[in-house]
Amino acid sequence: MVQKERLGKKQELDKGGIIMTNYTIAVLGAGSWGTALAHLLANKGYQVNLWMRSNIQYNTMVETKENKKYLPGIQLSASLSYHLDIEKALSGAKIILVAVPTQQVRGLLKSCKQFINKDQVIVNVAKGLEQGTHYRISEVVKEELNDQPYAILSGPSHAEEVAKNMPTTVVVASKERGIAEFVQNTFMTDDFRVYTNPDVVGVELGGALKNVIAFGAGIVDGLGFGDNAKAALMTRGIREIARLGSSMGANVYTFAGLSGIGDLIVTCTSMHSRNRRAGILIGQGKSLNETLEEIGMVVEGITTTKVAYELSVKNNIDMPITEQINNVLYGDFNVKEAVINLMTRNKKQEIEEVIAEELIAW
Numbered sequence: 196m197v198q199k200e201r202l203g204k205k206q207e208l209d210k211g212g213i214i215m216t217n218y219t220i221a222v223l224g225a226g227s228w229g230t231a232l233a234h235l236l237a238n239k240g241y242q243v244n245l246w247m248r249s250n251i252q253y254n255t256m257v258e259t260k261e262n263k264k265y266l267p268g269i270q271l272s273a274s275l276s277y278h279l280d281i282e283k284a285l286s287g288a289k290i291i292l293v294a295v296p297t298q299q300v301r302g303l304l305k306s307c308k309q310f311i312n313k314d315q316v317i318v319n320v321a322k323g324l325e326q327g328t329h330y331r332i333s334e335v336v337k338e339e340l341n342d343q344p345y346a347i348l349s350g351p352s353h354a355e356e357v358a359k360n361m362p363t364t365v366v367v368a369s370k371e372r373g374i375a376e377f378v379q380n381t382f383m384t385d386d387f388r389v390y391t392n393p394d395v396v397g398v399e400l401g402g403a404l405k406n407v408i409a410f411g412a413g414i415v416d417g418l419g420f421g422d423n424a425k426a427a428l429m430t431r432g433i434r435e436i437a438r439l440g441s442s443m444g445a446n447v448y449t450f451a452g453l454s455g456i457g458d459l460i461v462t463c464t465s466m467h468s469r470n471r472r473a474g475i476l477i478g479q480g481k482s483l484n485e486t487l488e489e490i491g492m493v494v495e496g497i498t499t500t501k502v503a504y505e506l507s508v509k510n511n512i513d514m515p516i517t518e519q520i521n522n523v524l525y526g527d528f529n530v531k532e533a534v535i536n537l538m539t540r541n542k543k544q545e546i547e548e549v550i551a552e553e554l555i556a557w
């Protein structure tokens with residue numbers, strides 16, 4: 196347990212003026228984000244078990260207390276404990292933080308579900324949609340673990356900045372308010388501010404779909420276009436995210452928040468963003484294979500583009516930016532051709548859902 200004074204006066208207290216930090220949290224996946232969050236939680240005083248699948252990475256991390264490939268230059272919390280044995284990592288944990296790429300989540304859960312207890316809270320941080328099923332991660336978790344307590348933690352948060360305690364705000368969504376507040380209390384620090392939101396669908400979709408637009412923003416940069424084009428892409432991008440999201444049951448206001456415009460801004464403008472950097476390389480004429488090799492980390496927008504495009508067709512939602520990015524990635528379209536296709540579409544009203552009476556009055 197850590198005294199209130201050490202963590203700052205605004206912390207929520209669990210019990211009698213004392214912040215409970217003596218429980219165990221398992222972090223599955225030691226990429227950039229899993230490592231940064233494990234470091235944050237260990238620094239806050241929790242027992243953190245960081246599990247990874249690679250022996251080589253494990254040996255290096257135990258020896259150097261650094262994640263040289265995914266989070267170089269950060270001396271990790273001395274109390275972090277590293278694991279190759281997933282059963283041991285999960286044992287006694289109150290929270291299981293799932294921090295592997297979206298397409299790997301189902302396989303990971305299948306491989307360890309026999310070690311997961313019914314009361315352990317799954318906190319997902321992956322931002323994507325499953326290929327084939329079109330599922331959000333909560334749907335994958337539901338299919339694999341039935342009614343396991345679940346929350347999604349998302350929002351504008353690059354691992355490189357969180358690991359350096361730079362001010363960051365995120366949002367946690369769960370259908371159960373108590374779970375969202377438990378996760379909020381667990382992760383919140385003076386530098387890492389966590390909001391709650393009941394809209395699991397919106398928070399999951401906002402985090403996944405912004406990667407598609409960020410990839411497009413990178414293409415714009417790679418082509419050498421200016422700020423006008425980037426602003427247009429972001430503005431029209433959030434509209435199509437909101438259109439698809441509301442058709443799938445999300446609250447449209449969620450997309451005006453951290454897991455909407457907030458994450459879109461950071462990902463479209465930051466050089467930390469792998470999605471944006473991948474788009475820049477494609478815009479400069481590199482092939483997809485060359486791009487993925489150069490980035491060397493997960494680029495969620497590449498798989499999510501295909502799923503988002505398929506969802507837009509299935510739900511009959513107009514998503515012209517996503518469609519053109521899908522054409523570039525999977526239809527062999529040239530990036531310049533995609534831009535021409537976007538700019539020369541039929542004339543439109545800006546707010547197409549405007550109610551009929553307003554239109555008539557206008």
Ligand SMILES: NC(=O)c1ccc[n+]([C@@H]2O[C@H](COP(=O)([O-])OP(=O)(O)OC[C@H]3O[C@@H](n4cnc5c(N)ncnc54)[C@H](O)[C@@H]3O)[C@@H](O)[C@H]2O)c1
Nearest residue numbers: 225226227228229248294295299320321322353354492493
């Ligand atoms: N990096 C960030 O700043 C950040 C921030 C918020 C959310 N996210 C999201 O978090 C998720 C993970 O991203 P990341 O940045 O940590 O990716 P990363 O590419 O940095 O690392 C991915 C890690 O997952 C591991 N991995 C892959 N498949 C695995 C499997 N089957 N079992 C065990 N480990 C496996 C890899 O070895 C690697 O260590 C993504 O969905 C990403 O969008 C990342």
Ligand SMILES: O=P(O)(O)OC[C@H](O)CO
Nearest residue numbers: 350351352467468469470
């Ligand atoms: O580096 P990216 O593009 O995967 O983005 C990381 C986070 O999602 C930013 O919030």
